[in-house]
Amino acid sequence: MGAQCVEEACQRAVGVLAQNPLDLPFAGLYLLDAQRLTARLVAATRELSADQVPRQFLLNDDVSVPAVMRLLRTEQRQCIDDVAAAGLSIPAGAWPEPVRQAWLLPIKMAGQETVAGFALLGVSPRRQLDDAYLDFLDLITNQIGSAITDAQAYEAERTRAEALSQLDRAKTAFFSNISHEFRTPLTLIMSPLEQAMRAQANEIVPRLRDELAIAHRNSLRLQRLVSALLDFSRMEAGRIRTNFEPVDLAVVTGQLAGTFRTAIERAGLVLEISCPTLPAPVYLDCELWEQIVLNLVSNAFKYTLSGTIRVSVQSTGAHAQLSVTDTGSGIPPEALPHLFERFYRVPNAQARTFEGTGIGLALVYELVQLHGGKIEVHSEPGVGSTFTISIPFGSSHLPMEFVRSAPVEGRSVALADSSSKKR
Numbered sequence: 001m002g003a004q005c006v007e008e009a010c011q012r013a014v015g016v017l018a019q020n021p022l023d024l025p026f027a028g029l030y031l032l033d034a035q036r037l038t039a040r041l042v043a044a045t046r047e048l049s050a051d052q053v054p055r056q057f058l059l060n061d062d063v064s065v066p067a068v069m070r071l072l073r074t075e076q077r078q079c080i081d082d083v084a085a086a087g088l089s090i091p092a093g094a095w096p097e098p099v100r101q102a103w104l105l106p107i108k109m110a111g112q113e114t115v116a117g118f119a120l121l122g123v124s125p126r127r128q129l130d131d132a133y134l135d136f137l138d139l140i141t142n143q144i145g146s147a148i149t150d151a152q153a154y155e156a157e158r159t160r161a162e163a164l165s166q167l168d169r170a171k172t173a174f175f176s177n178i179s180h181e182f183r184t185p186l187t188l189i190m191s192p193l194e195q196a197m198r199a200q201a202n203e204i205v206p207r208l209r210d211e212l213a214i215a216h217r218n219s220l221r222l223q224r225l226v227s228a229l230l231d232f233s234r235m236e237a238g239r240i241r242t243n244f245e246p247v248d249l250a251v252v253t254g255q256l257a258g259t260f261r262t263a264i265e266r267a268g269l270v271l272e273i274s275c276p277t278l279p280a281p282v283y284l285d286c287e288l289w290e291q292i293v294l295n296l297v298s299n300a301f302k303y304t305l306s307g308t309i310r311v312s313v314q315s316t317g318a319h320a321q322l323s324v325t326d327t328g329s330g331i332p333p334e335a336l337p338h339l340f341e342r343f344y345r346v347p348n349a350q351a352r353t354f355e356g357t358g359i360g361l362a363l364v365y366e367l368v369q370l371h372g373g374k375i376e377v378h379s380e381p382g383v384g385s386t387f388t389i390s391i392p393f394g395s396s397h398l399p400m401e402f403v404r405s406a407p408v409e410g411r412s413v414a415l416a417d418s419s420s421k422k423r
């Protein structure tokens with residue numbers, strides 16, 4: 001596997017060079033900083049004491065070793081004939097004699113015009129560096145250059161991914177905070193409104209009663225949007241606690257769908273519910289399942305101006321299936337791949353109301369995943385849509401610690417008030 005950061009790439013390279021201390025007593029790799037003001041030693045074949053070779057060269061005209069500047073100017077390898085005269089004390093490697101000569105070899109990165117750094121190589125006191133050996137060292141420094149290039153690309157990609165996920169976390173935290181902040185004043189608006197609406201007919205003028213009703217209806221609407229945002233940010237932050245228990249899916253789903261009957265029929269549509277008993281219970285988190293069903297049915301209602309909404313459950317052998325079918329506006333094929341993305345809304349969709357956030361289906365998608373299931377959609381513009389969810393029977397696909405074997409008393413059919421949802 002390639003090195004994941006530039007320093008690691010350099011360490012690995014000197015690790016290879018260190019295997020030949022007889023021919024190459026010392027190798028140190030220097031990299032330039034982004035402004036090309038310094039060259040810093042990032043890896044060396046052996047431990048160095050402070051005064052042996054500089055940890056860093058300052059790259060100005062007074063550079064302590066003039067060969068460094070020559071290398072930067074010419075981008076060609078440079079020989080330091082007398083290391084002592086250049087103020088260097090290069091470790092001797094395997095031999096008792098001191099190192100007298102050294103070479104500087106440029107390190108270039110792919111796609112970059114100027115050198116990225118250089119290698120400082122001590123020449124063995126018992127072996128003259130011939131051309132063949134120098135060519136070999138050139139080859140090595142080229143390879144170091146490519147390893148550094150790869151490592152830098154990897155580092156850049158990782159930094160980008162980290163920045164993106166940080167942005168994502170910040171966004172989730174922001175949504176979570178604002179939805180919390182919105183809830184308190186909203187409650188404080190809604191309770192006096194509700195009290196005023198409960199007032200006796202003679203205590204309040206009729207026109208005011210109508211206006212209170214409008215204000216109350218819109219507060220409810222705002223409350224639904226805020227709770228959708230809160231649910232979603234909780235989900236994104238991984239703060240949803242699941243609690244799976246064996247449930248009669250047909251009964252629960254039939255009852256949930258039934259809560260829409262009045263609204264649907266009042267709008268002149270037909271609601272068909274087909275929920276025959278399934279061969280086995282399904283492990284569900286009832287509160288999350290409720291959100292799934294309510295979101296799908298309320299979407300069907302929102303995007304269907306005439307015709308029928310059908311909610312059905314069936315068994316396909318290993319899976320329990322829920323289908324919500326409508327004869328509504330349908331979804332254009334180019335929108336389908338984006339449908340479960342957060343905040344995605346089909347442009348110019350024909351709907352009963354413009355209200356919406358593009359959160360509902362993204363939330364449903366995540367909730368279905370939590371149940372170990374999958375969701376599919378088939379849709380034809382002008383004809384209608386079918387959303388199908390499949391959940392495996394049994395509990396082996398769920399994390400054991402969140403599975404309860406028997407339902408909590410009265411829980412399998414207990415339903416929260418669906419008016420608090422997005423309908």
Ligand code: ADP
Pocket residue numbers: 299300303326328329330331339344345346347349355356357358359360361362385
């Ligand atoms: P929204 O808050 O906009 O309803 P959703 O995430 O629930 O957000 O849905 C995303 C988009 O998918 C909607 O804006 C709508 O265009 C489309 N959509 C969802 N359900 C249906 C449906 N049953 N029929 C037609 N279009 C739908």
